[in-house]
Amino acid sequence: MKSLQDPVSVLKGVGPKRVADLATLGIDTVGDLLTYYPARYDDVTPVDLTTVKDRQKVTVQGTVVSEPLLTRFGYRRSRLAFRVQVGQQVIMVTFFNQPYLEKRVELNKPVTVMGKWDAQRLQVTANKMLAAGDQEKTGAGAVYPVNKHIRQATLRSLIRQAFDEYQNVIPTLLPKKLRDQYRLMDRREMIHDLHFPQNAGLAKAARRTAAYEEFFLFQLRLQVIRQANRQASGNRILYHNDELKKFIAGIGFELTGAQKRVVNEICRDLREPYQMNRLLQGDVGSGKTIVAAIAIYATISAGYQAALMAPTEILAAQHAEKLSKVFAGTHVHVGLLTGSLTAKQHRELGKAIKTGAINLIIGTHALIQDDVEYANLGLVITDEQHRFGVNQRQLLREKGNNPDVLAMTATPIPRTLAITAYGEMDVSVIDELPAGRKPIETRWLKVSQQNEALHFLSDQLAAGAQAYIVSPLIEESEALDVQNATDLYNELAKYFEPAYKVGLLHGRMSGDEKDAVMHDFQEGKIQVLVSTTVIEVGVDNPNATVMMIYNADRFGLAQLHQLRGRVGRGDRQSYCLLLADPKTDEGKARMKTMIETNDGFVVAQKDMELRGAGDVLGNKQSGVPDFKVGDPVGDLKMLQIARQDAADLLRTPHWDEQDDNQPLVLYLHRHQLETHFD
């Protein structure tokens, strides 16, 4: 029995070498091959040559009327020429450096070639010959994303073979009702028309079906997970309300309205028997950390442990330091689990976690990867883990005895989209900054105005401020990036010392070295911190009021906004200085956006407009999966409709027992078991 799960090696012409080559494109099974969609289509509708302009790209279909003539020049170069009758006209077709095509040109046989039309000489300089089998069928030529291991033609013929042999086992996943409602194709037709469309219109219609199908299946999976999660039994974390209130009263500031609302949402989840699965969104500086602290306190006062996971060791250390202060004198005992512990320290900490003597464990993702054994883990919080996808989020939930999960992120993606991307989670949003915050003043200076910037900085330092200085980003090489930061550090140390102390932070320093520098900066022993982008996320020093970014145009908007969010955290006026001579309009637009707004959501929106959704919402950054066909921003409407349709289907009684829906049930089942969601 044929199945789309069959390995590609069942196909003719696919041996071990080709299996490996296909794997480089992520193609392992026949199903993978059939859903490896073209990136675009070349219009290969044959043209009427009498209407074509000189030098235009054309597809020509006709009959070969002369024996092909192959001329070789030296080792690599060659020219293949033959005459073709097209309608009433005879033209010359030439191919350069594709000698192997000679055997495909036969006298009196039809041929279709693509190339550039030379009207004077009545000649086509061709670069592509369509496969014989495709000639009548093909009106729009699929072009696949390939790499150096696989040629277009190879892929194309394998897909053809796979389709011919497997078309009868391609199940239609979308329920008939939806297909009728939106006039979508069945799946076999869709796959056919994606690869071998007769014309551009059919290709487009197939894409529309594919985009909807992709969105619908994604949403259905998220919602099935969500349903299962809701039913999964978690812990009832029964904290003492009065005790929690007392803790909140002792924080030292009044929570904002948004923080109060969010704390209530979280605390309700903690008390309930289901497993919390909540995303906490809030712009940088909106005060997510204290919300996390309250949730931790509640959990621990109910007798459970809590874990806090940060993306970097610096941030983990900083959270540990800060929370140790927040929890001083309480029954919360903090342990910091990092790679820089000695084996002995590691062992001892492990023991204390296992016995429950340590009840708040802070660290990087080693927290869930290592064999850390918890006494009774009740809550896992992830900070700035917006790079997490659905899979990893699910993994977290399986740690220990079904802990509640709170994921915090500062990535300001528009709310509609957040709900969509994190469809299996509940979403809480802190949409208000603590009172008394003065908006950060952002200025854009030319690189030649560096001295002005440094004067300004000196004035601020004299008034007691501290500053971050971010060195130009060198993406190509970490070594160069570090070198650059070091050079800038030397230059600025010369400029500011001994009046003010300058520190250096970069990714090649050891954990201990970084900790020491951060500590000194936090304590005010260092006034100016020169750094690569390692400070991008989460670092909190309310006394730092100046952020200066060299070659700011090399950074993306989201990153600039994150960097800027490192200042403006106290009640003093803060500044962000962007040194940049952008060369492109897009670069200029980014600088303008930074000057015009402090609102992360506006920045994110602008970012999407400038860069396109794909880049902004790439899988790694936001947790939004990389869809093959659908564009989650351009087709947002469709995504929302698909989400609603998925919810409606799940609410239909006994939908999963109807014959029409069996392929869908099977599909869901398989993907649940594999837990490969993206």
Ligand code: ADP
């Ligand atoms: P985020 O993690 O959301 O970027 P933080 O939790 O680090 O923000 O908070 C930023 C700063 O604001 C911290 O110094 C924090 O102590 C302070 N803060 C948080 N909430 C309030 C509030 N309601 N009133 C005053 N200051 C606050």
Ligand code: MG
């Ligand atoms: Mg934070």
